[in-house]
Amino acid sequence: MITFILNNKTITTSEHSGTTLLDFVRYEQRLTGTKIGCREGDCAACTVLVGELKNDTIAYQSITSCISPLGNAHGKHIVTVEGTNLQNKLTTAQEAMKANYATQCGFCTPGFVVSLTGFALSNSEKNYSNALDAISGNICRCTGYKAIEKAAHQVVEKLENYKQENRFDWLIANGFIPEYFSDIPQRLRDIEFKDLNQPKGKYVSGGTDLYVQQADHLADNDVHLIAEKDYLKGISIKNDVCTIGTNSTVSDLWNHVELNSILPNLKKHLKLVSSEQIRNMASIGGNLVNASPIGDMTILFLALNSEVTILIEDNQERTLALKDFYQGYKTFDLKESELLKEIHFKLPTKQSYFNFEKVCKRTHLDIATVNSAIHISVENNTITEAHVSIGGVAAIPKYLHETSAFLIGKSLTSETILNASDILQNEISPISDVRGTSDYKHLLGRQLFFAHFTELFPEVFALNDFVQHA
CATH class of the missing domain: 3.10.20.30 (Beta-grasp domain)
Incomplete structure (x- = not known):
């Protein structure tokens, strides 16, 4: 039961x-x-x-x-x-929506109220940016978002003297939640x-x-x-290897302090993945076996040169590279009786850099037209390791074998990047669909590849270095 x-x-x-x-x-x-x-x-x-x-x-x-x-x-x-709900009066979130005229037809309003209440209950810092993250997955088709953003701002102001100790007592006393909590x-x-x-x-x-x-x-x-199976949960870092149980959610990565210190832009990248509500639910393993050619987390883990461990019958396990896991559109190396257990990758070093880029029709809660990630190591201006992945340009989440291999051993120069971009164009084979034409996706693939280098090495590259080639 x-x-x-x-x-x-x-x-x-x-x-x-x-x-x-x-x-x-x-x-x-x-x-x-x-x-x-x-x-x-x-x-x-x-x-x-x-x-x-x-x-x-x-x-x-x-x-x-x-x-x-x-x-x-x-x-x-x-x-x-x-x-x-409170008896005979509005909650703080409800009052904020009312006071700022942030509701019209009212259909979306319950979702916004619950999300703002969840923000007040959460362990996140009570600032305006986090309040907006909390409602990033809520859509309003009538009112426009400025009034709703003002409501979120009012909620943040009401949380100015929030006390984490005895938080339920504080939130009850200040009208955020009813007493039964x-x-x-x-x-x-x-x-x-x-x-x-x-x-x-x-x-x-x-x-x-x-x-x-x-x-x-x-x-x-x-x-x-299987969401509550403990043997599929957890994030551990040991001997310079990060191991993530496939039941771990995107929010688990978001909230992992040590991993965020090693990958300082991780939250910036994860903010491009769906919405807070979905990040709270979505398992890493589910994203991998969905095998979407534009799966954001899959593209991210491909660039980290990750491996997956698979549980087979009789408690046996096998391990293979994630880049070898995908065999065709929505097909992968996993039998019906098998289950993904964990994903693991070597942590970036002081000489290595990581970046994720995504183009979609709206900022939050949208699937990519094209997304891409790169993990690159540079010593004495020479590229010693490179892993590049891209989504939306092939039938599978694409690890760019030829582009990655070409970069290794080359000097970090505009000429190298331009030549690698030409190889990338020959490695991808996008089709035209509702998210864009084949030509457009070719262009995005090139531009996102350039964006990795202008983002990671701004002292070396400027966008103008690649404009003419684009």
Whole structure:
């Protein structure tokens, strides 16, 4: 039986674990403030909060419930917009939206309110930039964003004297959340959560890729939920190697202090990956096995020359390079009985540099037209190691073998980069589709390749060095 706390109510249900959390809260619990919009995680009208006990404290994150399996709510606290309400007055987030005229038709408003409430509950620094990140996945089609941004700013101002110690008491006293929140950690401890009886079925972790494509199928057929499998979790750094469990989410990378110190621009790169709600759900393993030719995390890990470890039968394992994992469009070297366990890569050295670039139609929550990453080592102005990847220009996430090999041993000069760009053009074979023509993608491939060098070595290269060639 699936057991969790929904707002202030303990739920025990035998509903199919593959049904979406959105459908359960709307149709089974009649909590219709959580809206149905795109059913693809794009509009965030269906945003809810998920609270999970970690190290005896509860941490809250926002997710899009339309692409989250109900079974993943097991053992957690789920908060819909109704669960944020106060008696006889508006919450701080609701008042901010009202005071700044940040709502019109009202369809998107519950999602914004829940996201802003999640920001107040989160462990992130309470600044305006993080508040905007919190609502980066919420779409409004009526009001325009300036009024909503002003509402976010008002919420930040109200958090000026926020106290992390006894945070629930502070947030309750200041009208951000209702009083029952203070009892939730103990109530979760008191419930005896048994492991779900998992049938053999489709492996599902966060579901952010699968539920966009197969929500109805997964709701009617057996699923094997693996999001809470500890042996697939965690990020460790040992002997200059970073190992990431495939259940780790993009937000886990975002919040990992040591990894961010080694890759100082990591948050800048990850900010280009979907939205905060999706980053909170999306597993690294799911992104890899979705095998999208434009998967952002796949392109990033290809450039880090990563390897994957695969669990096979009888607890055996095998390891192969990620660049050898993909065999064709949406096909890869993974048998039906196998499971990705972890991904690992050697950490960059003081002589190495990493960059990720992405072009898409909007800044947040969009799939790439073309994306690219590079990991390059330079000693005495000579390139000693190079790994270049690119997406959107082939049937698979593309590791550029010839371009990478050409760079090694060459001087870091404009001539080298221009010659490598010509090799890159011969390695890619984009097709025309809704995101752009083949010619446009060829151009983007070249420009993103140049952008790596102007970004990483601004004292050596300027954009003008490559304009004529482009």
